[in-house]
Amino acid sequence: xxxxxxxxxxxxxxxxxxxxxxTLAAASPAFAADPxxxxxxxxxxxxxxxxxxxxxxxxxxxIAQVLATRFDLPYMAQVALGTHxxxxxxxxxxxxxxxxxxxEAKAYSERFGQYGGQTLQITKTTSRPNGVTVVDxxxxxxxxxxxxxxxxxxxxxxxxxxxxxxxxxxxxxxxRRSDFNSYIQQNGGKVQALIDELEARAGR
Amino acid sequence: MIASVFKVAARVRRSVVLTALAGGxxxxxxxxxxxxxxxxxxxxxxxxxxxxxxxxxxVMLLRPVTVMYRDWVPEPAQKGVRNLLDxxxxxxxxxxxxxxxxxxxxxxxxxxxxxxxxxxxxGLFDVAATFGLERTxxxxxxxxxxxxxxxxxxxxxxxxxxxxxAGPSNARDATGLMMDYAVDPxxxxxxxxxxxxxxxxxxxxxxxxxxYRSRTMFALDDLEKNSVDYYAALRSAYTxxxxxxxxxxxxxxDTKAELERRDNLALVR
Numbered sequence: 001x002x003x004x005x006x007x008x009x010x011x012x013x014x015x016x017x018x019x020x021x022x023t024l025a026a027a028s029p030a031f032a033a034d035p036x037x038x039x040x041x042x043x044x045x046x047x048x049x050x051x052x053x054x055x056x057x058x059x060x061x062x063i064a065q066v067l068a069t070r071f072d073l074p075y076m077a078q079v080a081l082g083t084h085x086x087x088x089x090x091x092x093x094x095x096x097x098x099x100x101x102x103x104e105a106k107a108y109s110e111r112f113g114q115y116g117g118q119t120l121q122i123t124k125t126t127s128r129p130n131g132v133t134v135v136d137x138x139x140x141x142x143x144x145x146x147x148x149x150x151x152x153x154x155x156x157x158x159x160x161x162x163x164x165x166x167x168x169x170x171x172x173x174x175x176r177r178s179d180f181n182s183y184i185q186q187n188g189g190k191v192q193a194l195i196d197e198l199e200a201r202a203g204r
Numbered sequence: 205m206i207a208s209v210f211k212v213a214a215r216v217r218r219s220v221v222l223t224a225l226a227g228g229x230x231x232x233x234x235x236x237x238x239x240x241x242x243x244x245x246x247x248x249x250x251x252x253x254x255x256x257x258x259x260x261x262x263v264m265l266l267r268p269v270t271v272m273y274r275d276w277v278p279e280p281a282q283k284g285v286r287n288l289l290d291x292x293x294x295x296x297x298x299x300x301x302x303x304x305x306x307x308x309x310x311x312x313x314x315x316x317x318x319x320x321x322x323x324x325x326x327g328l329f330d331v332a333a334t335f336g337l338e339r340t341x342x343x344x345x346x347x348x349x350x351x352x353x354x355x356x357x358x359x360x361x362x363x364x365x366x367x368x369x370a371g372p373s374n375a376r377d378a379t380g381l382m383m384d385y386a387v388d389p390x391x392x393x394x395x396x397x398x399x400x401x402x403x404x405x406x407x408x409x410x411x412x413x414x415x416y417r418s419r420t421m422f423a424l425d426d427l428e429k430n431s432v433d434y435y436a437a438l439r440s441a442y443t444x445x446x447x448x449x450x451x452x453x454x455x456x457x458d459t460k461a462e463l464e465r466r467d468n469l470a471l472v473r
Binding site: 103107110111114166167168169170171174175176177178179180181182183186194197198201 | 242243422423426427429430431432433435436437439440441444445447448449451
């Protein structure tokens with residue numbers, strides 16, 4: 001019967017590293033040299049520090065800062081809008097990017113509000129021919145199954161940026177894209193309706 | 205007694221024929237689609253209708269009950285319930301693992317079932333995990349997805365379908381659901397022994413629904429809050445998640461086949 005000692009061993013390692021106090025970013029030395037996985041572990045560490053030290057509006061603005069420096073939000077917004085991006089005016093595009101940025105900051109600071117000692121463990125880094133690097137990682141929870149997280153990292157002029165996060169195979173950008181596309185179709189194919197809705201939500 | 209066994213056999217046979225038919229139908233319409241675009245949803249209007257009824261039921265009944273269950277029932281009790289339900293599902297997983305071409309994995313699942321049903325007090329405790337027998341979960345929707353052929357992307361599960369009470373599904377996964385029902389010994393036994401379905405199956409179903417809802421609470425709340433069209437967002441997320449599960453399995457079997465092919469070549473040389 002094939003037992004899987006390696007995986008169990010991995011969990012024990014993860015638990016041990018948590019106990020040792022090196023809470024997050026327990027990246028094994030083999031991947032430490034990779035800039036893409038460094039970006040992910042550094043981002044995770046930064047987020048944990050923010051959650052531990054700040055609350056409320058301060059936390060939200062700090063998270064927004066992390067998103068702005070580590071993620072390529074304009075690119076993500078453009079992909080999420082899909083074919084409607086080209087049809088929008090430059091003014092609409094700018095408003096749309098701004099609205100999604102504040103929506104993401106709000107969503108992420110709410111998500112992290114429920115943080116309870118999870119650790120991120122980077123498992124694999126793969127470079128694709130199209131210049132995208134995919135960083136596989138596992139979010140180890142204090143109880144229950146670990147959550148599979150995949151990060152898409154791209155090189156832009158300003159440096160390496162995260163362009164998508166997949167949670168258990170569900171891409172944030174693709175889900176947004178379906179969501180936005182459907183909303184636009186429901187509202188007579190007008191991008192303006194979506195921008196108005198997003199701005200109204202940001203104000204709430 | 206014997207008559208009832210025949211009755212079961214007939215029932216199972218009928219449903220197998222039906223599912224095979226349905227499988228053929230969906231296989232026929234699932235060619236040449238890369239699955240990269242939007243989810244195929246030809247019956248969106250009825251789907252949205254069922255979705256809104258499900259959601260109303262969820263808001264009024266299921267979610268509040270689940271919140272009470274999550275907050276008031278002690279953690280160990282919740283874990284026990286989950287283990288119990290997981291254990292009842294092991295035979296179906298084992299059958300599917302055989303059909304997915306992974307008999308050794310099926311063996312582990314069956315061993316888990318035997319250990320947990322006895323030492324684990326009818327499945328209340330997951331003793332097998334401490335022996336190193338780790339749990340895997342699969343279903344017939346994934347089995348169909350694996351065998352659907354190279355041209356069919358796992359994102360393509362036939363038309364999208366919102367099932368009453370059960371929620372998001374598609375032609376492939378709904379077919380899988382029927383197939384799993386047909387091979388589940390805990391569905392067949394009550395019929396065979398003429399147990400009262402109401403007293404036996406309803407509690408299992410109800411507890412399963414609450415347990416499943418409590419597990420998906422965080423993700424679904426997040427998705428609902430951060431989407432402008434919850435229906436479309438859930439449709440996309442469900443399809444991607446199911447595709448990921450199937451793709452992981454497909455790649456594993458493909459690698460295995462590739463290694464076997466290389467081994468055979470090495471033998472020839």
